[in-house]
Amino acid sequence: MTVNRLFSTAPLLISPKAFNIFNSLLPEYFNHVWNAVFVFQKYFLAPFGDAAVIHFYRQDQLQRRAGRGENSQVDAMYQVVPGNLPAAREKQSKEVKPLICTILLGLLLVIAAVVAWCYYTASLKKLNSFKIDQLELYKDGFFIKNTANMVLFEMGFKSAPIDLESCFQGEAGNEVNCTKSGEEKVDFFVKAFKPKDTITCYNIEWKTVVLNSVVEHCMYWADGHWYGGAETSTQHWPIKISGVMDPKPYITGDVYSIRDGFGGILERYWISSKSVAVRVNDSVPLHIGWNSSDKEAFCLHARYKDSPFQATTGQQPFVELSYQVCIGSDLKIIHRYMAKKHFRKPEITPSELMFRYPKWSTWALFKTEVNQDKVLRYAEKIKKYQFNFSHIEIDDQYSSSYGEFNFDPVKFPNASELLQKLRDDGFQVTLWVHPFVNYNSPSFIKGVENSYFVMDPSGRFPAFVEWWNGIAAVLDFTNPETTDWFQKKLEYLRSKYGIVSFKFDAGETSYLPAKFSTYKPLSDPSLFSKLYAKVAASYCMLAEVRVGYHTQNLPCFVRMIDRDSVWGYELGLKSLIPTVLTMGILGYPFILPDMIGGNVYPNKTDGLDEIPDRELYIRWLELSAFLPAMQFSIPPWLYDEEVLKIAHKFTQLRESLVMPLILRLAEETTKTGNPIIRPLWWIAPNDKVAQKVDTQFLIGDYLMVAPILEKGKEARDIYLPDGKWQSFNGDLFDKTPNLLTDFAVDLDEVAYFIRMI
Amino acid sequence: MTVNRLFSTAPLLISPKAFNIFNSLLPEYFNHVWNAVFVFQKYFLAPFGDAAVIHFYRQDQLQRRAGRGENSQVDAMYQVVPGNLPAAREKQSKEVKPLICTILLGLLLVIAAVVAWCYYTASLKKLNSFKIDQLELYKDGFFIKNTANMVLFEMGFKSAPIDLESCFQGEAGNEVNCTKSGEEKVDFFVKAFKPKDTITCYNIEWKTVVLNSVVEHCMYWADGHWYGGAETSTQHWPIKISGVMDPKPYITGDVYSIRDGFGGILERYWISSKSVAVRVNDSVPLHIGWNSSDKEAFCLHARYKDSPFQATTGQQPFVELSYQVCIGSDLKIIHRYMAKKHFRKPEITPSELMFRYPKWSTWALFKTEVNQDKVLRYAEKIKKYQFNFSHIEIDDQYSSSYGEFNFDPVKFPNASELLQKLRDDGFQVTLWVHPFVNYNSPSFIKGVENSYFVMDPSGRFPAFVEWWNGIAAVLDFTNPETTDWFQKKLEYLRSKYGIVSFKFDAGETSYLPAKFSTYKPLSDPSLFSKLYAKVAASYCMLAEVRVGYHTQNLPCFVRMIDRDSVWGYELGLKSLIPTVLTMGILGYPFILPDMIGGNVYPNKTDGLDEIPDRELYIRWLELSAFLPAMQFSIPPWLYDEEVLKIAHKFTQLRESLVMPLILRLAEETTKTGNPIIRPLWWIAPNDKVAQKVDTQFLIGDYLMVAPILEKGKEARDIYLPDGKWQSFNGDLFDKTPNLLTDFAVDLDEVAYFIRMI
DSSP states (O other), rough: HHHHHHHBBEEEEHHHHHHHHHHHHHHOOOOOEEEEEEEOHHHHHHHHOOEEEEEEEHHHHHHHHHTTTGGGGGGGGOOOOOOOOOHHHOOTTTTTHHHHHHHHHHHHHHHHHHHHHHHHHHHHHHOEEEEEEEEEEEETTTEEEEEEEEEEEEEESOOOOOOGGGGOOOTSSEEEEEEEETTTEEEEEEEEEEETTTTEEEEEEEOOOOOOOEEEEEETTTSOOOEEEEOOOOOOOOOOOOOOEEEOEEEEETTTTTTTOOOOOOOEEEEEEEEEEEEEOOOOOOOEEEEEETTTEEEEEEEEETOOOOOTTOOOOOOOEEEEEEEEESSSHHHHHHHHSSOOOOSSSOOOHHHOOOOSSSSHGGGGGHHHHHHHHHHHHHHHTTTTOOOOESSSSSSSSOOOSSSOOOTTTTTTHHHHHHTTTTOOEEEEEOEEEEETTTHHHHHTTTTOOOOOTSSBBOOEEEETTTTEEEOOOOOOHHHHHHHHHHHHHHHHHHHEEEEEEOOGGGOOOOSBSSSSSOTTTTTTHHHHHHHHHHHTTOOOOOOOOOOTSSSSSSEEOHHHHOTTTTSGGGGGHHHHHHHTTTTTTOOEOOOOOOOOOTTTSSTOSSSSSSSHHHHHHHHTSSSSSOEEOOOOSOOOHHHHHHHHHHHHHHHIIIIHHHHHHHHHHHHOOOSSSSGGTOTTOOTTTGGGSSSEEETTEEEEEOOSTTTTOOOOEEEOOSSSETTTTOEEEEEEEEEEEEEEOOOOEEEEEEEEE | HHHHHBBBBBOOOEOHHHHHHHHHHHHOOOOSEEEEEEEHHHHHHHHHSEEEEEEEEEEHHHHHHHHHGGGGGGGGEOOOOOOOOOHHHHHTTHHHHHHHHHHHHHHHHHHHHHHHHHHHHHHHHOOOOOOEEEEEEEEEEEEOOOOTTTTTEEEEEEEEOOOOOGGOTTTTSSEEEEEETTEEEEEEEEEEEEETTTTTOOOOOOOOOSSOOOEEEEEEEETTTTEEEEEBOOOSOOOOOOOOOEEEOOOOOOOOTTTTSSBEEEEEEETTTTTTEEOOOTTTTEEEETTTTTTTTEEEEEEEETOOOOEEEEEOOOOEEEEEEEEEEEEHHHHHHHHHHHSSSSSOOOOHHHHSSSSEESSHHEEEEEEOHHHHHHHHHHTTTTOOSEEOOOOOOOSSSTOOOOOOOOTTTTHHHHHHHHHHHHHEEEEOOSSEEETTTTHHHHHHHHHOOOOOOTTTSSEEEEEEOOOOOOBBBHHHHHHHHHHHHHHHHHHHOOOEEEOOOOOOOGGGGGSSSSSSSSSSSSSHHHHHHHHTTTTTTTOEEEEEETTTOOOOOOEEEOOOOOSSTTTSSSGHHEEEEHHHHHOOOOOEEEOOTTTOOOSSTTTOOOOOOOHHHHHHHHHHTTSSSSEESSSSSGHHHHHHHHHHHHHHHHIIIIHHHHHHHHHHHHHEEEESSEEETTOOOOTTGGGGOOSSSEETEEEEEEHHHHHHHTTTEEEEEEEEEOOOOOEOOOOOOOEEEEEEEEETEEEEEHHHH
């Protein structure tokens, strides 16, 4: 190979005109061992247009090539009179050589200059960005700036840049369409519109046409505070992201079991303190990831590969990442606009009882050891200690097996009698239910026979899952017959025992099998949670669910996931306000906090006694009294007289002070969709301090609550946003905004402030 | 780019000596616009050893490169005094140039010639084949030839050729090892050895070291007849392959349900009429495919990808295809050698009763409608019509659910009484069992709790399968506790009711889930069948199994898969002899033919009546009388007096003529492993006609049976191999080999011949 390459230079492309010049001049010049051959090669010309190929060959090599028949591919060969070696030497004209050389060189330099110039001017024409209203689209992402040119929002196209040369802007200037990303075809557009004077929205859509594509756009959150998204185990307000998280399916999950997952209450909605809101479309197979060290990149990631999302039946699994970004004049305005547009409002309110009086559950107190006698004695004590009640909820293991939805005759030898007795004493009773049928339940056989269950991917066999009570099949609520069967079971409990409603536990997609099929395909697994919540809706007056996905319209109390009996942000007391605020901003106003004092789960609660830490219990109780519902399980009388007294104080305060307000707000939310429990920024949207407060909240616009959430503390800092505030003990504060430091709050007190008009 | 390339030629590698010559000569020569630069580039030198790189540069280009600092990578640059252009021109020595040029050219031509010569001689050294005893190894496969240079066996390497240049032959000449196939590393060897004077064997092993490899070697069967392999639904003797079949897992399956699969009796063993036997090693993840139009290619295909075979735990899933090919002096000699080496002999014989008297099953007669009364009346009739019996087998649905292994109290209100009555009448009773526990059986719960079942791939949940009686989990016999539980169930039936043994139904891998995990991993799924058969072994005296995989040692009767009540080769009467012969050659001598007349399955039997076609029934009965066991379900008395008479005639003939012989042969096979029922070639291994006969068989070496297998026929052709034969009606035939055409055989006759010594 090396030997052969000596004989020819690299081929040179020249234009036909240049070829003619070469043709006339070079024979004179190349007259020693080197000979030049100019070859028009048709198969080369095609891509290069009007050009010829010039090879420099040694004369002997030329002869060899001819001998090997290599020129057969060459259409026409112009061999420039090389003659043989000695003859050529005689023809040589010494004087003309440097001249020709110089001319040639000059020519080539001119060509190079022209080419460079063309490139330069072409690059000048290249577009660097498009401007669509306040949005500036670059190849790697876009900015939205305010009129003062300050960046409100930044989004990066992480998976691939857009090819701006493939874009064209609509005549009105409010729309840009692009068709390429690198060499790949895409269908990308940005469209701006102004639904209101104070609001500008951008619809962004990126559609791929290649299978197994991944599209990832990352928002940069470093500059503002963000709210919304999903319930999480460690809940902060505003959202805190830390470290790097690879994109994972954005679907409902049980964050008690899977601590780093997304919770059972989840929407594709985030808003920022810079008055920007993002809503991702339902058609997106959405995964969320983040990288806190990359300007707090919070990434929307769409894919079907290795994902529980499935393309809608009959459609190609082409990934789409589409979302709406809206900016408004302030945080409250933009939230109210988005909520109105993307969430349905509750149709009616749940039962007034649920707001007004505490619910009493058997769970944290008795766990699965519940039985007829214990329930009876529990009810007696509630009355004995003169507490009010909305209802008693009989929780886990009243039944003989999971899937039976009936009283275990051993533990409840006379359930009818019990229920009658409770009714006589004024108690309404609800029962704990769930979407599972354990393998050892007689209903399991019925379910297999009738295909009531979520099936394995083949669709032939029920798929098993493991939940906290063993191995079960999951009721497939996409099948109307399943729903019918389940509802008949519940109706039986209602008609036979007078059960008024149910606690619908679980329902998260994390209790679906890893791979499954359903009667009707679920393109988005979280729709399972939605269906389950809809089943609950018929019993909503006193019912509770713990999943929420596009179900803001249901008049159900939504319970936050089980709390541990701890103080912190991870499912502890401190997580309550962030969770309540998040649920509210996601459109769920009827919030049932978990049991007062937490669930006292072994292994999860440090230094566990039989009951939660006394101080934790009191602070939890005090906070709960100001929330839309209040739930006891561990009763105050297990402590002492003081705790009992505090409990009575706050259940009474709730009834006198809090309830009139909350009931009005509950009624109002069916018209406005506004949360009952609101963040401070609701009344101070541009107050940078208010935007960060996660230990205070508003009930409506006029009652602000600042409970103690720290162990051993009888004072706290309290932030008063702009306004005139009267404290719970009558003091007036009108120099606001202001941070009251070390504001004294005794063990039997909650600091609350009324905002005076 | 193109412009730049004009300035330099391709670099030329030269040796240091050549460099020196260039160095002294070229400055004189390259004296116009071209200048030469010789560059030692350390980073180039490494791969090329002692060489230098020479670039031809234009003077101006050289200066540019220097300006851009491009020579920084160059360790030392020897620039050969080019001077500037005009100066160089003056130095030119016109006379010496052509001389140098010629010398150079000459030099290069010499180099080229030397290189060409080296290539030529190297190619001469290339090996075309290796000879290892009678085996000739080529890159694409191997032949085995006999001493007359006739091809006995041909194998093609379909997946990839071997690189013969990577092979080396052991000094003794009996072994070749190769290390490459194409560019891929493999570990391949062929080794010859002579276990006996009359036998030569070759061990062939192809091991890959790349994941997800596939190795395929195809035998070409066009030239001979082949026997062995597996039970199939359409069974021929010798094996017939037709069309193209993509490789599929060579594992046990229910060929009643999956008609084109491999059956429940299966070994990795084939022998040909050319006295060649092939046994594939157990370590091979074996798939079998074929292409009848490619010289009847029968392909051994090894892979783990998309396969139920799993690499042994802790080992890399590197595919191995290894097998032994042996040639012998004749078909019988080679088979006996292979059987002795690769199959274990039965340790003892099953109960004499099973050979001697018919077994009576409830299945074909009552199907799942069996009950206490029907069994009782069946037994009464057997006695009434004076038939003998080994036992009554109570088949499917004596139990209330699949998994209970106990009498359904509704269908068998007093099972103990029934069993007592039967025992009093001399009947032993066996029960039908299977490895399934249906989801609706109480045992299902017990099984899930105790992990008795084959699990899904996660190992967390039992995996469901669908069998002919619904949805079930499968008992995992790799778990000793499962086996223990199952055996306790059977022991209970023995001790409580005096059940003597069982019909172990199913057991094929086709009833395992598509993906599964077991207590102990099963690298080869068919080991499940083996384990199941081993469970049966404790009950083998009167038991039957229908799977056989490496279980020739068990003293169990092995039943061929259910037959349809038809005449043909697809599970009909004609399939019986090929199946019996195949089972025998695979080492299973204790063969239980299916029920006389077939199973009368609706949809599978043309023109189905309540009972099989009368003539079919008679011919089936006659054939069965000469087989190792005889099984009634549809009883002869359902027809007429003549059928009854024929039944009596043949059960008596069996007892008087056939049994003494079969019992002796059964005893003998525990020592020799020889089949009881033998193909004609057993006594005429080189008889090309005998090699093809599939409607006659030998019992031992001296009794040949030629039943009528065609509807409406009372005569048939009968082939008599070399020997002196006396027909069933006393005629002597000694002009043999001979084909008796249209030999008369009445409806109540079976043609049989005794070979006279």
